[in-house]
Amino acid sequence: MARRRRKQEDRATTGSGPHKRRPLLRLAKWAFVLGVWGLVALAALVAYYAHDLPDVERAMAETREPTVTFRARDGSVLATYGNAYGGRVELDALPPSLPRAVMAVEDRRFYDHHGVDPLGLLRASWVNLRAWDVVQGGSTITQQLAKNLFLSPAQTLKRKVQELILAVWLERTFSKDEILELYLNRVYLGAGVYGVDAAAQRYFGKSARELTLYESAMLAGMLKAPSDLNPRHHPDAAHARTETVLNDMVAAGFISDARAERAARERRRGHAAVSTSGRYFTDWAMKRVRGRIGTPRRDITVHTTLDPDLQRVTQRTLSDTLAEEGRAADAGQGAVVSMTPDGAVRALVGGSGYAETPYNRATQARRQPASTFKPFVYLAAVEDGMTPDTRMVDEPVTVNGWSPENYDDTYRGEVTLREAFARSINSVAAKLIARVGAETVVRAAHRLGITSELQPHPSLALGTSEVSLLHLTGAYAVFANRGRDAQPYGVQRITADDGEVLYEHPDRPGSRLVAEPHVRRMTDLLRADIVWGTGTGADPGRPAGGKTGTSQNARDAWFVGFTAELVTGVWLGNDDGRPMDGVTGSGLPAAIWRQVTRQALRGVPEKPLPGRTPRVADKPEGESTRAETGSGGDGVISRIIDSLDGGSSRARTPQEGPESHELNRGR
Known part of the structure; x- marks a missing residue:
């Protein structure tokens, strides 16, 4: 009895009886049950979202819009169409600073976790809680790769669960190095650029294999906000972020303080942007690409004829002229095309600046060419048996009810075709088109490369039908190309990413369009215009030929001409x-x-024009040429017309006047 009483007292003292143990057992029991059900719920959630996971094989195949890269003659990049993806770079080929910079800011424990980093999640949660804002993410590089490869950026529970599932799958399928390599080659780095190699090319003009520590830190820093940290557009923000990345690399033990300080002093702002002046050309060339190979289905490189130095000079010259003299004269726009005599376009500028006005006036606009159309009239006359020394009378004339006038309402009487062309005498042009027929002139213009519709009216002699600058320049190139076809082209070769040549411009002379004797006669006329005609302001100090043109009321002003090397x-x-x-x-x-x-x-040695010795065109008697006064020209005065061109008698000195602005008085 006494023993039983002592046991009861002991139980009361220690509180370890059956009644006291039951609540703990019940708590453990319910914790276990809830844990099991939690696992079941988690499994159900995973199963629910796993049943419609994206097609992993298709996503890994890197399906995307093909990239078309345009390169200039010197190999430099002119423009890229489609999203830019650099070449795949193996992890071992990259400078160690690049993956270390990425890991320092994105996932320092990358090599220590299995796709998901609980410690990283806790750390990010604590930092965000203290800042009362989302300032740090907890996603690992593997999770980010899963999202980039397979998922949309939508912030939903489904996307997050699928991201975790795919991150685990990636970790089980690939090694850590392979995951990091995939990430670096696929990550988005702003401006339509994917992968560190494309980013290195875009921002620093070099391969990712050649990146410095500072440049590596800058690319890694851009991962946070690629657009806001673009070193071209936001250099100060990009530099500040780069310094943060360098400090993070020090904290992670990847580099020393001294090395970070040295790198920060580099202060790179990013490589100079690809000049947008070449976009007029590449927009035009892109249509040629589709015409040659259809819509690209894989990455291609288009090797072009463009000379980037000449393109920059041409764009700057036009832009400066429009901004200064053009503004005072109410000339708002312009266009320039330069090509070799065989039609290879070296520069093409379609306006004052592509960023402000991408409309291409060199290829898309159709304008009245005025007197720059007259070479086709004179070509038809030459092919009809006339020569530069053929004489005609400058006098009032009416053709089918149309009566053109000369600018100054004066007439010079008998003149040679050479003088009529150089002085842009309208009455003679009207007589020529009446003699050979407007249809013949239309055929001559179309034969040389003019593609627009031309109205066979006598006023066509003064350039009343509209043409494009590109085709007009290409037509003049026929004269510089000794009468052979000179269709303008900008695509030299197209290659696929594996090196396969998909197209190459044929390396053969164009077909004969104008007989050589007729080319010599036309060169005579065109040369005279620059030496002592309306085009003296264009004299480049070497043999050249060309023609001025001004349409009704000065709505259009032109000069088209050529040397032996350039049109x-x-x-x-x-x-x-x-x-x-x-x-x-x-x-x-x-x-x-x-x-x-x-x-x-x-620096290029002078060459005579096609079919000519280095001498000036005949001028009217008593007229002083620039060659004689030492201010240009290409030699002493001598007779031009060779035995094929017949006689060479001279006409009297005409009175020179400015070019006309009016339809019936154009020059």
């Missing part, structure tokens, strides 16, 4: 057809042509 066309005007204030083809367009030609041929 260039210039147009100025306003998009709405508004008249300019006193701008004629012999003024600003001729000056632009002269400057571009001189810059392009600086």
Whole structure:
């Protein structure tokens, strides 16, 4: 009895009886049950979201829009169409600073977790809680790769669960190095660029294999906000972020304080952007690419004919002219095309600046060419048996009810075709088209490369039907190409990413379009215009030929001409057809042509024009040429017409006047 009483007292003292143990057992029991059900719920959730996981094999196949990269003659990149993906770079080929910089800011424990980092999640949660904002993410590099490869960026529970599932799958399927390599080659780094190699090319003009520590830290820093940290557009923000990355690399033990300080002093702002001036050309060339190979189905590189130095000179010359003299004369826009005699386009500028006005006036606009159309009239006359020394009378004339006038309402009487062409005498042009027929002139223009519809009216002699600058310049190239076809082209070769050649421009002479004797006669006329005609303002100081043109009320002003090496066309005007204030083809367009030609041929030895010895064109008696006064030209005065061209008698000195602005008085 006493023993039983002592046991009861002991139980009361220690509180370890059956009644006291039951609540703990019940708690453990319910914890176990809830845990089991939690696992069941988690399994159900995983199963629910796993049944419609994306097609992993298809996503890994890197299906995307093909990239078309345009390169200039010197191999430099002009433009990239589609999203830019760099070449795949193996992890071992990258500088160690790049993956370390990425891990320092994105996932320091990358090599220590299995796709999901609980410690990283806790750390990010604590940092966000203290900041009362989302300032740090807890996703691992593996999770980010899963999202980039397979999922949309939508912030949903489904996407997060699937991201975790795929991250575990990636960890089980690939090694850590392979995952990091995939991530670096696929990650988005702003400006339509994917992968560190494409980013290195875009921002620093080099391969990712050549990145410095500072550049590696800058790319890693851009992962947080690629657009806001673009080193081209936001250099200060990009530099500040780069310093943060360098400090994170120190904290992670990847580099020393001293090395981080040295790198921070580098202060790179990013490689100079690809010039947008080449976009006029590449927009035009892109249509040629589709015409040659259809819509690209894989990455291709287009090797072009463009000379980037000449392109920059041409764009700057036009832009500066429009901004200064053009503004004063109410000339709002312009275009310039330069090509070799066989049609390879070296520069193509379609406006004052692509960023402000991407409309391509060199290829898309159709404008009245005015007197720059006259070479087709004179070609038809030459092919009809006439020569530069053929004489005609400059006098009032009416053709089918149309009566053109000369600018100054004066007439010179008997003149040679050479003088009529060089002085842009309208009455003679009207007589020529009446003699050979407007249809013959239309056929001549179309044969040389003019593609637009031409109205066979006598006024066509003064360039009343609209043409494009590109095709007009290409037609003049036939004269520089000794009468052979010179269709403008910009695509030299197209290659696939594996090196396969998909297209190559044929390396053979164009077909014969104009007989050589007729080319010599036309060169005579075109040369005279620059030496002592309306085009003297274009004289580049070497053998050249060309023609000025000004349409009705100075709505269009042109100069198109050539040397033995280069053919260039210039147009100025306003998009709405508004008249300019006193701008004629012999003024600003001729000056632009002269400057571009001189810059392009600086240091290049002079060559005679096709079929000609280095001498000036015959001028009317008593007329002083620039060659004689030492200010240009290409030799002493001598007779031009060779035995194939017949006689060479001279005409009297005419009175020179400015170019006309009016339809019936154009020059």
